[in-house]
Amino acid sequence: MSSFYVDFKSRKPIYEQLIDNITNMVLRGVLAPNDPIPSVRQLASELGINPNTIHKAYAELERRCIIYSSTGRGSYVSDNVMDVREKKLTESKAQIKDLLREAKELGAEKGEIINIVNDLWDL
Amino acid sequence: MSSFYVDFKSRKPIYEQLIDNITNMVLRGVLAPNDPIPSVRQLASELGINPNTIHKAYAELERRCIIYSSTGRGSYVSDNVMDVREKKLTESKAQIKDLLREAKELGAEKGEIINIVNDLWDL
Amino acid sequence: MSSFYVDFKSRKPIYEQLIDNITNMVLRGVLAPNDPIPSVRQLASELGINPNTIHKAYAELERRCIIYSSTGRGSYVSDNVMDVREKKLTESKAQIKDLLREAKELGAEKGEIINIVNDLWDL
Amino acid sequence: MSSFYVDFKSRKPIYEQLIDNITNMVLRGVLAPNDPIPSVRQLASELGINPNTIHKAYAELERRCIIYSSTGRGSYVSDNVMDVREKKLTESKAQIKDLLREAKELGAEKGEIINIVNDLWDL
DNA sequence: GTGGTCTAGACCACG
DNA sequence: GTGGTCTAGACCACT
Secondary structure, three states, X not given: OOOOOOOOOOOOOHHHHHHHHHHHHHHOOOOOOOXXXXXXXXXXXXXXXOHHHHHHHHHHHHHOOOEEEEOOOEEEEOOOHHHHHHHHXXXXXXXXXXXXXXXXXXXXXXXXXXXXXXXXXXX | OOOOOOOOOOOOOHHHHXXXXXXXXXXXXXXXXXXXXXXXHHHHHHHOOOHHHHHHHXXXXXXXXXXXXXXXXXXXXXXXXXXXXHHHHHHHHHHHHHHHHHHHHOOOOHHHHHHHHHHHHHO | OOOOOOOOOOOOOHHHHHHHHHHHHHHOOOOOOOOEEOOHHHHHHHHOOOHHHHHHHHHHHHHOOOEEEEOOOEEEEOOOXXXXXXXXXXXXXXXXXXXXXXXXXXXXXXXXXHHHHHHHHHO | OOOOOOOOOOOOOHHHHHHHHHHHHHHXXXXXXXXXXXOHHHHHHHHOOOHHHHHHHHHHHHHOOOEEXXXXXXXXXXXXXXXXXXXXXXXXXXXXXXXXXXXXXXXXXXXXXXXXXXXXXXX
């Protein structure tokens, strides 16, 4: 029951979906530091995807220090998860700020936004 | 002194940049309802872009009811700008909600978000 | 208070709009046989349209025997209105038949159609 | 023995013909949900048409949620065919109503219309 | 002049 | 291989 999943109907490239997929599993703790992740071939056949696509995703994940690979032994979840989380949170807040600025220009009321925030944090 | 501008180095397609460009000018009132917008060929030569690319952008803008075009007469800003603004604001708020949910999962504090909101609205 | 009208936002060419416009006025009796219709120049200035466009419409209306023009004296409504009506009705029924066939293939029920017909004729 | 076909002599643009063509095949079940449709290049060479023209048709079909495409994988029939059918039927009935109203004004008898309906549904 | 369609051919990223 | 973007240049109908 692995939660690996790709949506072929999405416009988002499959390799990007995989990146997001695995990144999320790591950040949520579904995959713990030093856990092994499926081999390229295994995941490829499991998802019915070209192995090259899996490889591309793994390469990018390694570049982002979310996993590490050792030749012949497979790939594992990195143990500096907190750094990754920190980085993503910073990006996330920057995006939110941009969107809020846009929404304000479009006429959004401060109250509406506060309500959204309250709903998410307090409910 | 038209504010049309495209960044050829961007990964975002030129025609999408044009769409965003014009949409923003309409939403901010730089272009008023029923104002004429530059002809396909004129804007093409002005920006050093192929007319087909401009046409693609105009066609999509027309589909989104932001402009209307008629053969032999040219293209004009639509007059139901409020509908477009309303629609965009709804989308924007949905995106914000999604990002906030993600940020919360990543460990963002409610206070941080509230501060961002206050900064934007009250400063 | 002439009912001549063109919608610049429509995809339908202006000259076609004029043709439909005048044809309808003739068929509904708003314009009676041998009534004069506005001169090309007059209608052009009234509607803010290029005279060539008006001329094109008038030429087609003449070809369809809906109006007749005599050089230097202007244009007038034809007096064989019934022929025109007959012809249009035949076309109209053919179109309806085609659309009904399509609707049936799409799953329309006979009852729905009968209801539409009843509403139009009996209400 | 694909039923793709275009009439080069028609005034209807080739890309629109393709759209109608494929839409009909989907609605009639000739193309089933998630079936692959020919690649842009393949259909182009098959029909002797420029790939750009095929692409334009596919792009519009995707916008209408009749197919979906993904780079590197190809294009496939969407699986929410019923929504499309529903939408098209609604449009179709609206058109029929308009035409019936016109026909009535032109002097059509209710009986004539009823006969047409009966012929189509009962024969 | 205007927008709209089409062709020919190039280049890119994705799988 | 696939779809997607862009250019260059032609032709059409409409105004």
